Structures are given as C-alpha cells and as structure tokens.
Amino acid sequence: MVIFVKEFNFSLIFISYIDKPYTLCLKVFFTFFRCETCSKEEAKYRCPRCMKYSCSLLCVKKHKLALSCNGVRDKTAFVSVNEFTDLNLLSDYRFLEDVGRTADAAARHCIVHSPATKRLLYCLRNKARGCNIELKTLPVGFTKRRENSTTFNANKFYWHLKLIFPHCHAEYTLKGVPDDKTLADILKPYIDPVESDPVVCQRLKIYTASPQSDVRILMKIENRSRNSVRYNELDASRSLLDNLKGKVIIEYPTLFVVLKTLKNDMVVLGQAVEIGNQFSSPSLSPSHLVIIFHNMGYASL
Ligand SMILES: [Zn+2]
Ligand SMILES: [Zn+2]
Incomplete structure (x- = not known):
C-alpha cells in the first residue's frame, strides 16, 4: 500500500x-x-x-x-475571509464542539456544586477583602482556577504565584508563598547571583548579571480593555501582601520581572518615563499621564 x-x-x-x-x-x-x-x-x-x-x-x-512557542496549532488564529477554506470551517466546527463538550463536563463536575469548594472560595475572597485585595475567582474548568493552590491559614495567605521573566522567555510557578515575604526575598532564588540555583541562574543570566537596582517588578492591572494594557510597579523591599493591597487579583498574582535597561512594551500606569532609559524625561509630571511607547512616539491618555 x-x-x-x-x-x-x-x-x-x-x-x-x-x-x-x-x-x-x-x-x-x-x-x-x-x-x-x-x-x-x-x-x-x-x-x-x-x-x-x-x-x-x-x-x-x-x-x-x-x-515561547508550544508547538500546538492555534485554533483561534485570525484567518481572513479570502483565505478561509473548507479545512478552516471544519477546524472551527470541531473547535466549537470541543468547547461545548468541555463546558458541559465542567458544569457537571461534582466540585462545582460541592459546598466545601464554595465555602473555601468564599473564605478566600472574604479574607482578601479584609486585606483590601479584590480577589476574583474563575469558574471551575478555567486553567487558572485549576492551577491555583492559594490557601489561607493562621491569619496568613499562602499564595500561588507566577513569576515571568520576559527577557529570557522563562516562567516559574511558586506555591505556598507566605504573604509577609518581601518581593526581594521571593526573587532571590532566581536572580541573586550568589543565592540562585545554578540551572536557573544560567537560564536567567541577563538578570543575574545585571545590578539588582535595574530590576523592576510589574503586575498587570486587571479589568482594563485589551487595547489598553497597563502595569503597576511593585516595591521589591515590601511584602507581597503590602504590594497586593488595593489591587484586583484574578485567582493568583502574576509578576513580571523586567530590566530597566532592556526594551519591553509594558506600559506602567501613571508613569511618565518609559522603561528604557533613553527617553527619560524627569520634567514630565505623572499627572500629565503621558505614556511614551517604545518606538511609537507619544500617546496621551
Ligand atoms: Zn513554533
Ligand atoms: Zn537546525
């Protein structure tokens, strides 16, 4: 044959x-x-x-x-009408079938209706509110809901935390991070030239070779429109809890660790000066809310 x-x-x-x-x-x-x-x-x-x-x-x-490619075909990638073939139609049809099946399976899952789960999530959200953190949880079936291992014990949060190092395309997940730990301590095993694990240190060598003062920790601001993504800058010397106060968290915090000296397209809210130092302009006041985009000139909010 x-x-x-x-x-x-x-x-x-x-x-x-x-x-x-x-x-x-x-x-x-x-x-x-x-x-x-x-x-x-x-x-x-x-x-x-x-x-x-x-x-x-x-x-x-x-x-x-x-x-940072996962090698799996993107079933939701944009296809123009001119390029739309029967194969795309079949792919879309199968994708919708998969979505329907997954949603149905999630809705039937016993955990969704379990009083213990509901109580646990209610307790987590309530405790977070008490700390001035707006914690939002997703329905069962969502990846972040499944991943989240955050617990609250003895008056303390033990967070599920994701660290993203965009300049090295690296991502690490931490579990049970006590909320009173400072961000500097949390990052030590990753970017401290002495204390970091050799394998991690090699992967993140751009970070470990840079002065610690160049490291900035950013967190995406939730509930904004997709074409207006902004970040809050966090204070490495303060605890995780202090940094999360007044913020909206969807399931668990995700921190982006970037270097001042390297270009990236993350725009920090209310910050007049762009992350790369070539545009630094101390005369601009944050009240102007002028955001300078990389390679894009100026845009006013
Ligand atoms: Zn690829
Ligand atoms: Zn090759």
Whole structure:
C-alpha cells in the first residue's frame, strides 16, 4: 500500500507492507528550506503554530524555548475571509464542539456544586477583602482556577504565584508563598547571583548579571480593555501582601520581572518615563499621564 502525504514544502512517501511488520519511510523534498534556528541544515519540519522551519528535534526544542512557542496549532488564529477554506470551517466546527463538550463536563463536575469548594472560595475572597485585595475567582474548568493552590491559614495567605521573566522567555510557578515575604526575598532564588540555583541562574543570566537596582517588578492591572494594557510597579523591599493591597487579583498574582535597561512594551500606569532609559524625561509630571511607547512616539491618555 502506498500513501502520498503532501504537506508544506515536502512530501513523505510511506510504503507499508501490511503482511510485514515494518514501515519504510522516505522523505522527498521538492523545495529546500534552511532551518530557521541553526541556519545550517535543511529544514525537515515546520511548526504548526509559528510556521518556523526546523531541521531536528534539538532545533525544534530550541525554537520552542526561544520563542515561547508550544508547538500546538492555534485554533483561534485570525484567518481572513479570502483565505478561509473548507479545512478552516471544519477546524472551527470541531473547535466549537470541543468547547461545548468541555463546558458541559465542567458544569457537571461534582466540585462545582460541592459546598466545601464554595465555602473555601468564599473564605478566600472574604479574607482578601479584609486585606483590601479584590480577589476574583474563575469558574471551575478555567486553567487558572485549576492551577491555583492559594490557601489561607493562621491569619496568613499562602499564595500561588507566577513569576515571568520576559527577557529570557522563562516562567516559574511558586506555591505556598507566605504573604509577609518581601518581593526581594521571593526573587532571590532566581536572580541573586550568589543565592540562585545554578540551572536557573544560567537560564536567567541577563538578570543575574545585571545590578539588582535595574530590576523592576510589574503586575498587570486587571479589568482594563485589551487595547489598553497597563502595569503597576511593585516595591521589591515590601511584602507581597503590602504590594497586593488595593489591587484586583484574578485567582493568583502574576509578576513580571523586567530590566530597566532592556526594551519591553509594558506600559506602567501613571508613569511618565518609559522603561528604557533613553527617553527619560524627569520634567514630565505623572499627572500629565503621558505614556511614551517604545518606538511609537507619544500617546496621551
Ligand atoms: Zn537546525
Ligand atoms: Zn513554533
């Protein structure tokens, strides 16, 4: 039996012998593309998500790490009407079926109706309100709800916390972080050149090699429109609890650790000076609420 599978820039010819337990696989390339990771070898694979060409498993893994790509096709990516084919229609139809099935399964889940769960979430939100934190919880079935391991015990929150290091495309999840711990202490195992774990230190070397004074900790402000994403800057010398006061948290806090000296497109609310220091303009008062975007000139709120 011979099956021809034509995909992307090459074809695979599978010749399988049903009566003999082996499969012979030949790769015939009609067009040659270079691997976009090592730029040396011929490409053999193409990522269904970011469409990058790779030559080997190693390069596939490297591109995933470098671009924070999960290699899974984005079922909700924008497709223009001109490019919309029967395959896209089928993909959308299956996606909606999956959504319906997942929502139905979540609604039937016994935990949703469990009085213990409801009591626990009510207690968490109530205790947070007592600390001037608006904690919002998501319905069962949401990833953040499933992940969240935050507890409240002996008058103290033990937070589930996510740390994101955008310059290294790294993300770490911490569990049971006491609310009285300072942000500087929380970050020590990651960015302190002496105290950090060697593996983590290697991954985050841009951070560990930079002076600690260049590190800024940002948290996204919730309940804003998608085209107006803003961040609050947190104080590393103060406790997690103090930093979360007066903020809205959806399930658990996610902190972005950025360097003043490197470019990023995070806009800090009420801050007149852009994160990269090339635009520093101390004469602007925060009341002007002038936000200077990277490479974009000026925009007033
Ligand atoms: Zn390669
Ligand atoms: Zn990819």
